[in-house]
Amino acid sequence: MIATVTDKRPVNLDLTTIKFPLPAIASISHRISGIALFFAMPFLLWALDRSLASPEGFEQVRSIMATPLASLITWLILAALMFHLLAGIRHLIMDMGWGESFQAGRRSAAVVFAVFVVLMILAGVWIW
Amino acid sequence: MKVSIYRYNPETDREPYMKDYELDTGGQDLMVLDVITRIKEQDPTLSFRRSCREGVCGSDGMNINGKNTLACVTPLSEVAPGVREGKKPLIIRPLPGLPVVRDLVVDMTMFYDQYEKVKPWLQNDRPKPAKERLQSPEDRAELDGLYECILCACCSSACPSFWWNPEKFLGPAALLQSYRFLADSRDEATEERLAEMDDPFSLFRCRGIMNCVAVCPKGLNPTRAIGHIRSMLVQEGV
Known part of the structure; x- marks a missing residue:
């Protein structure tokens, strides 16, 4: 009897009702961008392999990469890479014991987002 | 309103x-x-x-x-x-x-179970002194920012790592308490305490998102305490 009551207990875990401060968003985005990079790997390796295999393969990859869709995907992969790199460096610095107060954590997260936006604009200029 | x-x-x-x-x-x-x-x-x-x-x-x-x-x-x-x-x-x-x-x-059992795991009491097998185990003011100061925790569970229940692994991840409150005893000059169970946490979940599920620090009503910093324990584990391993 007691067990069945306990089993049915609800849990308040509606993520839309919970506030996530900037350091949390930076850390969660770091993990999401890491997963995105993992799934981008096969495509990148395939493109590298094709382009190195023969002059025809190189041309094929180049024509694919020139399409608007491929450009967008390249930009998105670059976004994941850039963000993962920047947020990862932030985590490494914090792992060394620097900037572990909440104020410092929020400031470093803001810096990561700011540098990320600038790099992504530059990447966009470079691709298009 | x-x-x-x-x-x-x-x-x-x-x-x-x-x-x-x-x-x-x-x-x-x-x-x-x-x-x-x-x-x-x-x-x-x-x-x-x-x-x-x-x-x-x-x-x-x-x-x-x-x-x-x-x-x-x-x-x-x-x-x-x-x-x-x-x-x-x-x-x-x-x-x-x-x-x-x-x-x-809310049912706080999961929270208290994790607290119990870190053995939140002083461990010292040496013969008891006549009055009390003394500490220098400097050693005592090491406990500031650690002993003030009132176990309200605001931090652990704000932590995604604790939401997804409440049975395996100790959570910020228990980890802060663990460091409270690791940092205590009178406690002698440092090695055992560290060995208990040397697995992928107990401590290392912490991703440093700092939700715990953001919410703590007592202004404590579990993220920093976790960082200290991590450094101790690394030194122990080297």
Whole structure:
């Protein structure tokens, strides 16, 4: 009897009702961008392999990469890479014991987002 | 002002729901606990925990407009701009991630189980001195920012790593307590304490997102304590 009551207990875990401060968003985005990079790997390796295999393969990859869709995907992969790199460096610095107060954590997260936006604009200029 | 409160009665409700109340505060900057107490006068079926009403006992941890905190030491003006004036509703939910017993009362068993795992007591097998084990003022100062924890569970129930692995990840509160004893010059179980945490979950599920630091009503920093333990584990391993 007691067990069945306990089993049915609800849990308040509606993520839309919970506030996530900037350091949390930076850390969660770091993990999401890491997963995105993992799934981008096969495509990148395939493109590298094709382009190195023969002059025809190189041309094929180049024509694919020139399409608007491929450009967008390249930009998105670059976004994941850039963000993962920047947020990862932030985590490494914090792992060394620097900037572990909440104020410092929020400031470093803001810096990561700011540098990320600038790099992504530059990447966009470079691709298009 | 409008107050929206999470309601769930296991005997009558199949699902929890949000219930809205109207309360005239006369623009006073009340503590959230006072608001809830006045609502309980309107509706005696509302359940919540409270005891000391001054941020010492840690009973009234709850999620107020998205942030875990103690209702008794949170004035309306600190919840969010516009709440005190009644322009924005006050939204009260139970601590996230813990099973709800009724309304704002959660089952803290998972939280206490993790606390117990870190053996939160002084371990020292040396013969007892006549009076007490003395500490230099410097050694004592090492415990500042650690011993003040009141176990309200605001931090652990704000931590996604604890939400997804409440049985395997110790959570910020227990880890802060673990470091409280690791940092104690009188405690001699450092190696055993570290060995207990040397696995992928107990400590290393911490991703440094700092939700614990953001919510702690006592202004403590579990992220830093976890960093210290991590460094100790690395040194132990080298």
